[in-house]
Amino acid sequence: MTTISNKAKTIRAAMQSANGGFFSVSFVKLNGENRTFPSARLGVKKFLKGGKNTTAHKPEYVSVYSMQDQSYKNVNLETVYQLKVNGLTINLSEEV
Numbered sequence: 001m002t003t004i005s006n007k008a009k010t011i012r013a014a015m016q017s018a019n020g021g022f023f024s025v026s027f028v029k030l031n032g033e034n035r036t037f038p039s040a041r042l043g044v045k046k047f048l049k050g051g052k053n054t055t056a057h058k059p060e061y062v063s064v065y066s067m068q069d070q071s072y073k074n075v076n077l078e079t080v081y082q083l084k085v086n087g088l089t090i091n092l093s094e095e096v
Helices: 006-016
Strands: 023-028 034-041 061-066 071-076 080-085 088-091
Touching: 006 023, 006 061, 006 080, 023 071, 034 071
Parallel strands: none
Antiparallel strands: 023 034, 023 080, 034 061, 061 071, 080 088
16 A cells, blocks of 8 residues: 655645645656646546546546646646645745
């Protein structure tokens, strides 16, 4: 069983506090690149086509809908370095 860190729990809770509204998230991708979704949302179901969430069993990942890309994206909560939600900017660490 995979455990989730306090950082990941805190970030997930902050994202959920948007209550379906928009937030911005910046994180480091698996290949080391920095990535920012300036307008992302949780809970978007309108564009689902019946596929399975391939990261549902990994608690350190969250699936968001990127309005910029018009697609679903996975975010590794362990590598998030900035989150903007509900008018607050949360800086977690320096970007790579």
